[in-house]
Amino acid sequence: MSQMTRRDFVKLGAVSAGALGTTPLGFDLAEAVQVKRDLRIEGAKEVHSLCPYCAVGCSIIAYTKDDGKGHAKLLQIEGDPDSPVNEGRLCPKGATAMQLAISTRRVDKPLYRAPGSDKWQEISWDEMLDKLAQRIKESRDATFVTTDAKGNTVNRCEGVAFAGGATFSSEEGYFAAKLMRTLGVVHLEQQARV
Amino acid sequence: MTNHWRDIQNADVIIINGANPAEAHPVGFQWFLKAKLDPRRGVGRGGGAKMIHIDPRFTRTSAVSDVYARIRTGTDVAFFGGLINYVLEKNLIHHEYVKHYTNASFLVKDGYGFSEGLFSGYDPVKRTYDTATWAYEGDAPAQAAFERTQKEILAHGQGPASAGAGVAFAKRDMQLEHPRSVFQLLRKHYARYTPDTVASITGIPADQFLEIAKIVGETGRPDKVMTVVYAVGLTHHTTGGQLIRTAALLQLLLGNMGRPGGGMNAERGHANIQGNTDNAISWEILPGYLRIPAPGQKNLNDYVTQSAPKKFDSNSWNFFGTNYRKFMVSLLKTWYGDKATDKNEYAFDFIPKPFTNSSWISIYDQALKKKMEGLILSGMTATSIGPDANQVMQALANLKWLAVMDPLPTTSSEFWRRPGADPKTIQTEVFMVPSTHWIEKDGSFVNSGRWMQWKEAAIQPEGARHDHWVLADLFARVKKLYAQQGGKFPDPLNALTMNYKDPLKPELDELCQEINGFDLTTGKRLATFGALKDDGTTSAGNWIYTGSYPEAGNLSKRRAGVQDPKKNDPTGMGFYHGWAWSWPLNRRVMYNRASADLNGKAWDPSRPGIEWDATEKKWKGDVPDYPPTMDPKDPKRWGPFIMNGEGVGRLFSSSMLDGPFPEHY
Numbered sequence: 001m002s003q004m005t006r007r008d009f010v011k012l013g014a015v016s017a018g019a020l021g022t023t024p025l026g027f028d029l030a031e032a033v034q035v036k037r038d039l040r041i042e043g044a045k046e047v048h049s050l051c052p053y054c055a056v057g058c059s060i061i062a063y064t065k066d067d068g069k070g071h072a073k074l075l076q077i078e079g080d081p082d083s084p085v086n087e088g089r090l091c092p093k094g095a096t097a098m099q100l101a102i103s104t105r106r107v108d109k110p111l112y113r114a115p116g117s118d119k120w121q122e123i124s125w126d127e128m129l130d131k132l133a134q135r136i137k138e139s140r141d142a143t144f145v146t147t148d149a150k151g152n153t154v155n156r157c158e159g160v161a162f163a164g165g166a167t168f169s170s171e172e173g174y175f176a177a178k179l180m181r182t183l184g185v186v187h188l189e190q191q192a193r194v
Numbered sequence: 195m196t197n198h199w200r201d202i203q204n205a206d207v208i209i210i211n212g213a214n215p216a217e218a219h220p221v222g223f224q225w226f227l228k229a230k231l232d233p234r235r236g237v238g239r240g241g242g243a244k245m246i247h248i249d250p251r252f253t254r255t256s257a258v259s260d261v262y263a264r265i266r267t268g269t270d271v272a273f274f275g276g277l278i279n280y281v282l283e284k285n286l287i288h289h290e291y292v293k294h295y296t297n298a299s300f301l302v303k304d305g306y307g308f309s310e311g312l313f314s315g316y317d318p319v320k321r322t323y324d325t326a327t328w329a330y331e332g333d334a335p336a337q338a339a340f341e342r343t344q345k346e347i348l349a350h351g352q353g354p355a356s357a358g359a360g361v362a363f364a365k366r367d368m369q370l371e372h373p374r375s376v377f378q379l380l381r382k383h384y385a386r387y388t389p390d391t392v393a394s395i396t397g398i399p400a401d402q403f404l405e406i407a408k409i410v411g412e413t414g415r416p417d418k419v420m421t422v423v424y425a426v427g428l429t430h431h432t433t434g435g436q437l438i439r440t441a442a443l444l445q446l447l448l449g450n451m452g453r454p455g456g457g458m459n460a461e462r463g464h465a466n467i468q469g470n471t472d473n474a475i476s477w478e479i480l481p482g483y484l485r486i487p488a489p490g491q492k493n494l495n496d497y498v499t500q501s502a503p504k505k506f507d508s509n510s511w512n513f514f515g516t517n518y519r520k521f522m523v524s525l526l527k528t529w530y531g532d533k534a535t536d537k538n539e540y541a542f543d544f545i546p547k548p549f550t551n552s553s554w555i556s557i558y559d560q561a562l563k564k565k566m567e568g569l570i571l572s573g574m575t576a577t578s579i580g581p582d583a584n585q586v587m588q589a590l591a592n593l594k595w596l597a598v599m600d601p602l603p604t605t606s607s608e609f610w611r612r613p614g615a616d617p618k619t620i621q622t623e624v625f626m627v628p629s630t631h632w633i634e635k636d637g638s639f640v641n642s643g644r645w646m647q648w649k650e651a652a653i654q655p656e657g658a659r660h661d662h663w664v665l666a667d668l669f670a671r672v673k674k675l676y677a678q679q680g681g682k683f684p685d686p687l688n689a690l691t692m693n694y695k696d697p698l699k700p701e702l703d704e705l706c707q708e709i710n711g712f713d714l715t716t717g718k719r720l721a722t723f724g725a726l727k728d729d730g731t732t733s734a735g736n737w738i739y740t741g742s743y744p745e746a747g748n749l750s751k752r753r754a755g756v757q758d759p760k761k762n763d764p765t766g767m768g769f770y771h772g773w774a775w776s777w778p779l780n781r782r783v784m785y786n787r788a789s790a791d792l793n794g795k796a797w798d799p800s801r802p803g804i805e806w807d808a809t810e811k812k813w814k815g816d817v818p819d820y821p822p823t824m825d826p827k828d829p830k831r832w833g834p835f836i837m838n839g840e841g842v843g844r845l846f847s848s849s850m851l852d853g854p855f856p857e858h859y
Contacts, residue, residue, distance in 0.1 A: 047652040048753070050639050052632040055462035056199060056222035057641025062633060062652035072653045074633070082755035084200050084763070084770040085641065091220040101633045101653070105602050108657030111626035113610060118617040120626065125659070132625050133671035135595045137681060139567035140672075144682040148549060152489040155683060156546035158565065161557045162475070164572030164599070169637025170469035170646070171705035172662045174481060174735055176572065177474050178529055179669050182686045186486075186548040187566070190475040192467050193554040194580045 041076055048080065051094040052167065058094050059083035074101055136160060140183060161187035196457035196784040197421065198643025198776070200768040203228040204455030204801055206235050207413050207420040208245045211270060211441065212427015216254040219461050222642075226423075227258070229455075234800075237412040244409050248273065248398075249427060261406055268431050269396040271858040274440035276392035276403060277410055279384040281447055286411040288449025291797070292370075295788050295834050296446050296843040298377035299366040300506070301331040306374070306854075308383060313853050328848035330506060331374065332362030340508050364506045364840075376846040380443075383855045395858060414448040416797035419455040426463070436856040439847075443856070446843040452788030452819075452834060454767050454801045462642045465632065469640035472777070473709075473736055477552040480545070481709075481736035484522055489547045493539045494519060503839040510841025511832035520728040521737040528708060528733040533689035536730060544686040554580065558589035568595040572661060573629070575604035587612070595623040599661055601631050628658040635660055637702040638750050640777075646742055647774040648750040663699050670698060703748070709735035710743035719745050722779060738777045749775040767801065769816055780817045787813075787820040787834035788843075794826035 044063040051058040059080035064072040077098045081088030090097075112123040112131070123131075143159025162180045165173045173190075180188050202208065202225040215223040229235050229243035236242050247259035248270075256262040265273060281287050292298045305327040307314040315324040340363060370377040389400040389407075396403075413420035422441045428434060442451070442458050450456035462468055474481045485501040502518035526540040534541040550556075558576070560566035562585070569576075569590070575598075576586045587609050590596055598607040603626070605612070610620045632639075634655045640646045669687070676684035693708070694700035711720045711734025720726070721744035723737045734740045742749055754762040754772025763770050769782045776782055783789070786803040790796050794806025794813070804815040812823050824831050833841025846854045 047650050049633055049649040049652055050465065050647055052465050054219055054222075055464060055467060055642040056219050057465070057639060057643070057645060057647055058221050059647065064652055074653050082753060082757045084755050084768065084773050085643075085645070086221045087224075087756055089221050089224065094221070097633075101631055103602060106656075106658070107601065107603060107626055107628040110628060113622075113624035113626075115621040115623055116618050118611055128625055128627070129664070129667050129671055131623075132595075132597055132627075133668050133675060135568055135623070136668065136672050137675045137679075139594065141681045143565070143567060146683060148489050150489065152547070153492075153543050154489050154547040154549070155543060155686075156548060158560075159567040161560075161566055161569045162572065163554065163557060163569065163576060164574035165470040165473075165475040166464035166467035167573035167632070168470075168661055169466060169632075169635070169649075169702060170473055170640060170739075171637045171702040171709065172635075172660075173466065173470035173475055174473040174709050175662045175700065175705055176665055177481060178690070178735070179665055181480070181545060182529065182690045183669075183672070184546040184683070184686070186477060186546050186552040187557045187560070188475055188477055188552075189554045189557065190467070190470055191464055191574055191579065192471045192476060 044075055045072070049077075051090065051097060052100065053091075053093045053097070056085060058086035058090055060090065060094065060097065074098060077101070136183070144184060155184055156186045157184035158186065160185055161189070163187075163189050165190035166192065195459040195461075195642045195644065196451065197454070197459055198645060198782055199641070200225055200770070201454055201457075201643070201783065202226055202421055202423070202459070203232065203768065204235075204419070205229050205243050205421040206237060206240075206418045206455065207409055208243055209248065209410070209420065209422045209441075210245065210255060210259070211248040211265075211273075211422065211424045212429075213423055213425035213461050214249065214251075214253045214255045215423065215425075215461060216258060218425065218463075222461065223255075230258075237409055237418065246406055246409065261402070261409070263398045263402055263406060266395070266397045267427070268433065268437070269858060270428060270437040271433070271440045271856045272387060272392050272395040273398065273403075274437075274444050275384050275387040275856065275858065276389060276396075277407055277444050278380070278440070278447060279387045280389075280404075280407040281411050281414055281444070282381050282384065284411060286414040287447045288414045288416060288797075290791060291416075291449030291788070292377070292447055293368060294792060294842070295449075295452075296376075296845050297364075297840050298370055298375065298380070298845055299368050300376050300840065300846070301365040301367060301372055302374050302376060302379060302846060303327060303329045303331045304374065306379070308855070308857075311857065311859065323851065323853075325848045325851075325854075328846075328854045330362070330364030333365040334362070336363045336508055362506075363508060366507075380845050380855065383857075387858075410444075410448070413450060416449065416791075417800070419453050419798065419801065420445070420448060420450050421456055421459055422450075423459045423461060425461040429460070433852075433859070435850060436852065439850065440856040442843075443845055446845060449788075449797065451843060452783065452785035452803065453797065454783055454789065454803050454816075457783065460642060466639040468642060468644065469638065469646065472640065472738060477548060477556075480522075480525060482521055482525070482734075482738045484518070484525065487542065487545050487547045489549060491547070494522065494542055497522065497542065503837075506839045507833070507841050509831065509833050510839060511836045512839050512841065513836045515839055517723070517726065517737075520726040520732075521723070521734070523728040523730060524711060524726045524732045524734040524737065527714065527730055528711070528735045529691060530686070530689045531691040531693075534730070540730065541686070541689060544689065558586050561589035561592045564592055566593060568597070569593055570597045570599065571604075571606055572599045575600070575606040577605040577609055587615075591620045591622055593622045595625070597625040597627055599627040599629045599664060601629055601658055627664055629661045629664065630655040630658045634658070635702065638706065643782075644776045645774050646739070646750040646776065648748060660699075662702070662705070666692070666698050666700055705735075706743050706748060706750075708733075709739045711735065711737070711740045719743060721745070741779050742775045742777070749780070765802070765815055767803075767816070771817065778819070781819045782816050784819050785834055785836075786816050786818060787832075787836075790826070792826060 079088040079090040110128040111120040314327040503515035505512040530541040723740040789803025796802035
């Protein structure tokens with residue numbers, strides 16, 4: 001490397017890309033600047049979402065780009081600096097939430113396990129929903145109590161339970177409660193109990 | 195939380211009990227550290243908030259706390275009870291607050307007692323309490339005066355009788371000297387929790403306990419405030435309710451409830467555990483914390499009489515009790531529409547009435563007894579949560595069918611082929627329903643601080659389907675089967691409203707509006723739960739969310755955040771009223787009337803919650819958890835704790851089945 005003074009070095013900062021060519025540093029700074037400027041999220045769409053993990057409720061920005069086939073591809077998840085809750089910060093779980101979103105362990109087809117079987121079978125959505133609806137009806141009919149031993153109208157389904165709900169939206173949870181109560185389900189619970 | 199995450203930076207003292215926020219809620223923990231680094235906060239002359247960590251384990255939270263005390267698990271009634279005794283003995287309580295904002299002055303009926311560890315009314319055969327003696331002594335003249343006023347109101351055709359009809363108002367001794375005043379009973383009850391007793395029960399050495407007590411005691415001053423933060427360390431006990439309640443009693447005595455930097459603040463564990471607790475995925479409640487009806491209740495009158503809080507004082511708004519019927523009818527109208535009318539108790543009988551505790555553990559218990567046939571698990575793996583994984587796996591093997599709705603395989607979906615299991619012996623039919631991720635759909639999550647924040651869908655699902663679409667489809671198929679085959683009581687299924695553009699694919703936006711509620715006569719969305727009626731003209735899926743999505747739009751989408759603090763947080767208190775929306779009605783600190791004195795002046799002018807503006811005749815600051823224009827000098831003004839029957843904080847309460855005062859056992 002050729003001799004460089006501090007003054008020379010400081011001057012480099014003042015020069016814009018493209019004008020430099022090879023510099024006293026010994027490489028083309030313009031090219032380095034260009035590589036750094038092509039951000040992975042260049043031209044990406046910013047979508048406002050939330051962290052799926054704890055109840056701090058950090059706001060996140062999800063960066064997506066069209067993959068050319070009409071699908072949005074998730075590029076990056078970062079904290080949202082505007083939020084009065086997290087001010088752009090994320091913990092290790094939130095910062096790596098993308099891993100959850102694009103996990104290859106994802107189940108992408110309905111699966112069915114027959115009684116006594118040692119494996120899953122792929123099944124169509126229609127078949128699965130039909131079978132499951134039949135089970136719900138059978139169990140509801142078999143365990144429904146209209147009036148109790150004291151003659152009180154109770155209209156409860158004792159043999160079907162629903163457990164879960166802390167990880168989906170309020171709108172989904174409300175809908176689940178509405179449907180389950182309408183079926184007469186009394187064992188309606190979620191993570192709050194535990 | 196009564197307060198919220200960002201508010202913790204307003205505290206002078208932070209007690210963290212049964213929680214490890216440095217590791218479990220690290221981003222929320224920044225607000226604790228900000229308090230520590232803020233020279234305005236702290237006891238004495240300030241110098242930074244004092245952080246006290248009470249936990250059986252020394253964790254990363256302990257490492258940055260000012261005091262760490264190692265406590266035996268489950269002994270928190272003794273710990274907080276010892277602090278209660280200390281502040282009472284040393285006269286460090288916030289006198290004006292205790293006198294006027296708690297039930298310290300209420301007189302308890304003659305006949306109440308506590309001896310040898312048992313409260314009065316114990317039935318050794320049933321092993322439960324008859325709580326009749328845990329009642330207030332009635333104030334007959336006040337009650338008579340109230341009933342006269344009620345009759346006048348009714349005579350003028352204004353509104354129904356109070357839910358408190360038939361219950362006496364309580365006599366009060368404002369000097370707090372009567373031996374049966376709650377105050378004196380409280381002193382007597384906690385006099386046994388001396389530092390030495392606390393040490394012997396909790397394992398915290400007496401001198402360390404006193405070091406903590408000294409710090410805590412300073413926050414009884416009106417210009418100091420303490421927050422209590424807790425998590426599963428306090429909730430994961432069968433006595434959890436009482437452990438937490440003891441801390442709440444302490445906070446009431448110190449005047450820390452309803453104030454910025456104060457409150458009782460649970461750090462919840464999941465992205466939307468708060469939202470779906472509010473929406474009552476819980477055996478004993480309906481959306482908005484209405485009670486699930488009980489067998490024997492034949493109609494709405496029975497239901498409301500047995501469920502709604504009763505009015506115990508003429509200055510108690512008893513907001514929940516007074517409006518209970520309106521909330522229930524509006525919910526029934528939402529679910530059953532035209533099939534819910536004043537001729538059939540608004541389809542009250544469609545709602546199932548549980549016989550007994552039907553909570554989480556009971557699901558697996560019932561399965562082991564072969565009484566539970568099927569289970570739907572949604573985004574929760576039963577095997578890996580709860581006290582006994584082996585019990586759960588045995589239970590799952592006893593089910594006829596199990597449906598797991600989840601994006602990924604779980605320990606529950608795979609339980610039948612886990613290492614050591616013989617699938618041939620497990621007859622459970624298992625359905626793996628691939629559901630979508632949070633980021634593939636919109637909808638709101640509600641954080642610990644009750645902030646309802648909306649998220650947009652960022653990517654589309656590939657093979658998975660949205661949970662609510664699966665449920666809608668299943669429901670439609672079940673309904674069809676009933677139409678084709680007949681079966682047990684299909685009436686509620688046929689009556690259920692599905693007012694969505696596509697009933698098989700409801701939009702979360704449509705559900706959000708349904709939760710908010712409508713004026714059914716105009717079709718317009720409501721702006722407040724104050725507009726809900728019990729005559730079938732209003733709907734609200736969840737009254738505490740009414741006002742979140744008025745005609746103006748979905749307020750949970752708002753983003754007036756820290757990009758412009760001057761504009762978006764003008765009081766500097768961290769309210770950020772224009773960011774998202776919090777229940778109820780966007781109030782950030784609950785019970786905030788208690789943040790000001792009887793004249794409406796902030797206890798601590800440097801950290802005001804709400805203050806009365808005598809010129810404009812309204813409360814300013816946070817959104818008031820109180821009627822916005824109620825004059826503090828009006829003799830008929832309500833007490834600050836508007837949701838309960840007393841109108842004031844309950845040091846003594848007959849609502850806890852195992853004792854009106856927490857006791858360590």
